[in-house]
Amino acid sequence: MRLFNYSLLLLSLIILSGCNAKKEKEKNTASLSDRYKNDFYIGTALSADQIEEKNPAVDSLIKKEFNAITAENIMKSMFIHPFKDQYDFTLSDKFIAYGEKNKMFIHGHTLIWHSQLAPWMQKIKDSTEMKAFMKDHITTIVTKYKGRVDSWDVVNEALNEDGSLRKSIFLNTLGERYLVDAFKFAAAADPKVDLYYNDYNNEEPAKREGNINLIKKIKAGGGKIDGVGIQAHWKLQHPSLEEIEKSILAYSALGIKVAFTELDISVLPNPKDLNGADVNQNFESNAKMNPYPQTLPDSVQVKLAERYASIFKLFLKHKDKISRVTFWGVHDGQSWLNDWPIKGRTNYPLLFDKNLKPKKAYNSVMELKETKQ
Template sequence: MKIIKQSLLIVMSLAVLISCKNYNSINTKELSLKKSYKDKFYIGTAINQRQIEDNNSLESSLISKEFNSITAENIMKSMFLHPKEDTFNFDLSDKYVAFGEKNNMFIHGHTLIWHSQLAPWFKLKKDSLEMAVAMESHIKTIIEKYKGRIHSWDVVNEALNEDGTLRKSVFLNTMGKEYLTLAFKWASEADPNLDLYYNDYNMTDLKKRQGAISMIKHIKEQGVKIDGVGMQGHWHIDTPSIEVIEQSILDYAALGVKIAITELDISVLPNPWGLVGAEISQRFENNKLMNPYPKTLPDSIQTKLADRYNDIFKLFLKHQDKISRVTFWGISDKQTWLNNFPIKGRTNYPLLFDRELKPKKAFYSLLELPKNN
């Protein structure tokens, strides 16, 4: 009986140690995400200004240990990088690139042409020639600044409506659909060795997928280089289905382009009115039904999230020959934009590390997966 009690105490002590295990307590010789997937595809994360400036040693340690690719969350969008037509702010982007180089990472640029978070002066361009001159200067100045240091770019971001038609942005309104082809042309002229991507959300939806395929075919038919599609993974714990994600990967790969899974996070919260995607202009009211886990995530949902990530990454490994990069949109639940989208003040849990940077079940579910796939 005494032996049984001692055994139970040992088991309970181990359980407590495991449950309290945080990132710093992980042996540096243990597996990391980037080590587990090193022969498969890059494992990336988006980093914010605080992380770029290396203001938190624990976060910096986690980023350098777990990831071998980075994306700038916000600082390279035009309103920050090119706020006035004659003014570029390269201070933070210089630090971003230096951070990636210091940690021997694949460095991705996000994003050159986007209708949102747009520098206001772009909107003053009223005809096609003015806009073309502005776009070409913007694209080539930034790419040439980091030539040979940034390895790939989202050249155009979110140019499609949900029905697959082109979004009526200031670029489309002034230049017509050829602004897309020209953006990729100017980017490739500035650095022929770059990987050039079109990036968008809801790229698994049939109509939007068809629109993206048509767009990419058109660009390629003009003899212009486009290397890949960024499928934003702003997905839900239940949707889209694995079958739909797989068909989307196959459809894009059939175009002869690479697939990057970008902005990956899995929301565990209810979607108001069935909202999908990442249209940041949409906002809704907060209430208890929309914010069911304000303090902590129940174990049952933790397990469901881990299973969802496991199923998704099994699919990625199945198609590893088509996938160049998988990038999480942030490093922890504390950082995630989903705490405020599409409803401000909610508590979401979409990433692999919790608010204290402790690894979640979802993290451990992915570590050993490549060994058997």
């Protein structure tokens, strides 16, 4: 009897050891894109250095964790079309090749945006010249990558916080018709590619209503629009899950896809008069506005993890409506929030820290998918 019990105990220990080893292996090899592959794409924004694969450790992390990519800056007008008769596709070619090599979903960002324009574009005053520029710019870029880019942000940030149209150089020279034309030009250049309108704070009630009206006008004018991008530059307490959910439902009801395109969650205080996520806004720095210059306290790490978990739980609830969730950066050290809206701060908005280590927030998102949905 004793021999039997000893043998049984030994067998149990072997089985337990095997199970633990299997769990440890799964933990080490599991990734965001694998866990969510049946739900939606998990993407990240790539910097120029990342596109050129300058850091092997970062490159390895990108390839493991993500299956969709967006160019952080290099496809914006000032970089890809620096002079009237000159395009520079050097880095965008590498970006497309990177996505193709790694079998990733490739998102183009962005064709028409009032910010980060080349200096020569800002001097256009004539409506005929502006429309010709728009047509040439959109047609040239979209045609070049026809069949290779999966979706485009055709127009970026055309709305004010109250839902009215931003008085951009495009609106001032062409009127609101420019929105319809932009989508028509893109669709003509590549009829099969998905076309998105992208903005920040468009989960807020007033701006959401303006965005809905904008989408309806584009459709009524004969423009092809396949989805809306909610940038999702959020905070620990704001916006509410209720408003995010209302937005998913409202946009989906228009018959379009919903993507969360620039997700990050700031853990730092911001100036009271901060308005949205306009890159042109800057404020003076002080110690109160930079409370965690060296490391993020564990108590805040926990809050960040809980916030990410609640958001992804909502995303999973509506996964049939969501096409892609993209983080705005690979790791904390890369985040634009270290310099905006106050330069020189240390923020911790992503799932990986500056040393490329997964944070509690990463674990909280992964744990949602540990059991089959």
